[in-house]
Every structure is written in structure tokens, then in C-alpha cells.
Amino acid sequence: MPRESTITDIRAAVAASRRISRDVTLITLDCPLISEIAEPGNFVNVRVNDTTQPLLRRPFSIHDAEDGQITLMVKEIGKGTEIFCRCTAGTELSVLGPLGNSFSLGAEDFDTAVLVSGGIGTAPMRFLEKRLAARGKKVVNLIGGRTKDDLLPEGLTGCRFATDDGSEGFHGTVLGLLESLVPSLTAEGTPRIFACGPTPMLRAVARFSREAGIASEVSLESVMGCGFGICYGCSVEVSAPDGGTKTILLCREGPVIDGGRMV
Ligand SMILES: Cc1cc2nc3c(=O)[nH]c(=O)nc-3n(C[C@H](O)[C@H](O)[C@H](O)COP(=O)(O)OP(=O)(O)OC[C@H]3O[C@@H](n4cnc5c(N)ncnc54)[C@H](O)[C@@H]3O)c2cc1C
Ligand code: FES
Numbered sequence: 001m002p003r004e005s006t007i008t009d010i011r012a013a014v015a016a017s018r019r020i021s022r023d024v025t026l027i028t029l030d031c032p033l034i035s036e037i038a039e040p041g042n043f044v045n046v047r048v049n050d051t052t053q054p055l056l057r058r059p060f061s062i063h064d065a066e067d068g069q070i071t072l073m074v075k076e077i078g079k080g081t082e083i084f085c086r087c088t089a090g091t092e093l094s095v096l097g098p099l100g101n102s103f104s105l106g107a108e109d110f111d112t113a114v115l116v117s118g119g120i121g122t123a124p125m126r127f128l129e130k131r132l133a134a135r136g137k138k139v140v141n142l143i144g145g146r147t148k149d150d151l152l153p154e155g156l157t158g159c160r161f162a163t164d165d166g167s168e169g170f171h172g173t174v175l176g177l178l179e180s181l182v183p184s185l186t187a188e189g190t191p192r193i194f195a196c197g198p199t200p201m202l203r204a205v206a207r208f209s210r211e212a213g214i215a216s217e218v219s220l221e222s223v224m225g226c227g228f229g230i231c232y233g234c235s236v237e238v239s240a241p242d243g244g245t246k247t248i249l250l251c252r253e254g255p256v257i258d259g260g261r262m263v
Contacts, residue, residue: 032068044097045227111189121197144174206259216259
């Protein structure tokens, strides 16, 4: 996976904040230095206010980057995200990024990019879809959620849905949807899977891809303190070439890893 480039820590103003579901908000920040060099899969570490509560920054994938701005798709799950989602236009925040590696856009060995996401894992897919489409790749989005209210297709095209309760699209998991579509996808050319979502979903998608002989890359999450390799808070176990396992720092060698490396 491509490595990160220059990281900057800048004061960025909130340009717009728009709630798109009961607990998810799109937040656009003015930060040309990050926007210009960001790649799909990168994330930023945001200090959600200027106090020490919360003390640590919070990591968010880059949902979109253009015209000197980045947009984040933020789901409220605790204090930090609640504060961030309440920020109004004009609020200034410290934003560190772009951090981490990125999805590999340059691979020539596929015709169709299958973007598989679940819940807030759909956040990085808009930026990824835009860059893949600019390279002439066909893109299919498979999006999963518990119910239709959890689906976040904002800005995406070619979407197919899966819901656990059957309230929208395929009745079942996004993996079930992927399995049902693989015969037609492979008949049309070579697919490559790009996935982001809850860890159990990513494990299942990576295992399925391996067994089906389809290349995959997955964007993982972990607790992150610093976001650039200092605190060792983000260590995860991945498979090693010798058949054993090794520990990596997800903020530096991830968040995107080859699906074949998932333990
Ligand atoms: C590389 C990376 C990219 C991310 N991208 C996005 C994104 O684009 N949009 C988005 O909304 N969120 C994203 N997250 C998750 C986001 O960082 C957390 O939701 C956020 O830090 C929670 O902060 P909080 O203060 O609101 O919650 P806290 O008060 O810190 O936690 C509230 C509860 O949620 C749990 N929790 C905290 N972080 C996570 C997590 N990462 N996964 C599961 N449970 C968690 C805690 O254990 C606790 O139970 C990303 C995380 C990583 C590591
Ligand atoms: S988040 Fe601190 S080392 Fe990775």
C-alpha cells in the first residue's frame, strides 16, 4: 500500500456541517495543505476543541478532498464525536494529517473495483470512488447496515444495499450480498475488493476474498493516540510472510492492509 507523504498540523476552520442521519454528520474543513496531498484511505487526527476534555485527538477517514477542503463523515458514539458534530461553521480546530497509508489505486490487475463497506466504514468510499473513476475503473458499491437507517450512500454511485433486517436491499450481511454477486462480477472481468467497516465484517470479507482468489485490501480501525507512530496504542497483529504473525502500528503501516494479511 502506498506510504504517507508530508504530515502537517494546522488550524482549520469548519466551512460547513450537515447532519445526514440521526447520528452522522458531514463536516467540511478548510485545510488546503492536507486536501492537496490526501489520498483515499488516509485519515486525519482532529482535536475536537481547545480544552483537555477530551485529551486525545480523534481519528477520521477522509471522506472527500477537493478545492482546498476535506470532508469527514462523523458518527456520534461518545463525547469527542458529539462535540465535533456540534461544531458550527467558523469554528477553528487543530487537524493533523494526512496520516496513514492509502488504498492502492494504481494496481493494473483489475477491471472492477468492488467497494464493500458497513456502517460508518462507508466514510472513505466517496474519495476512493472518485479517484478510481478518474482512472477509468468501473466501481460497484456494496453497502451494509443493520437497518436502512444505517446505510450511508452519500455521494456514491452504483450502490447495492444489504440490511440485517431486510428493510432495504439484500436481506442479510454485506458479505452475503458480495457472495451472491461474485459470479456476475467475475464474468465481466477481474474484480478487486476494497473494504472498510467493523473488524468482524472485514475478517469475513478478507477470508472470502482469499478463498475466491480475489485480491482485496481492507481498512482497519484500532484505538489511536498520536496517529503517527509515537504512542504504540494502535498495534495490531497481522500475518507474516513466514506463516507466523507480526505486530504492526496501524497508524503507520495501515490503516489499509492487504486482505491476505488479516489474521
Ligand atoms: C483510522 C481510523 C479512521 C476512522 N474513521 C472514522 C470516520 O471516518 N468516521 C467516524 O465516525 N469514525 C471514524 N473512526 C472512529 C472514530 O475515531 C471514533 O468513533 C472516535 O474516536 C470516538 O471518539 P468519541 O470521543 O466520540 O468516543 P469515546 O468516548 O472515545 O468512545 C465511546 C465508545 O466507543 C468506543 N470506541 C471508540 N473508538 C472506537 C472505534 N474506532 N471503533 C469502535 N468503537 C470505538 C469506545 O470504546 C467507547 O465504548 C476512525 C477510527 C480510526 C482508527
Ligand atoms: S496511534 Fe500512536 S503509535 Fe499509532
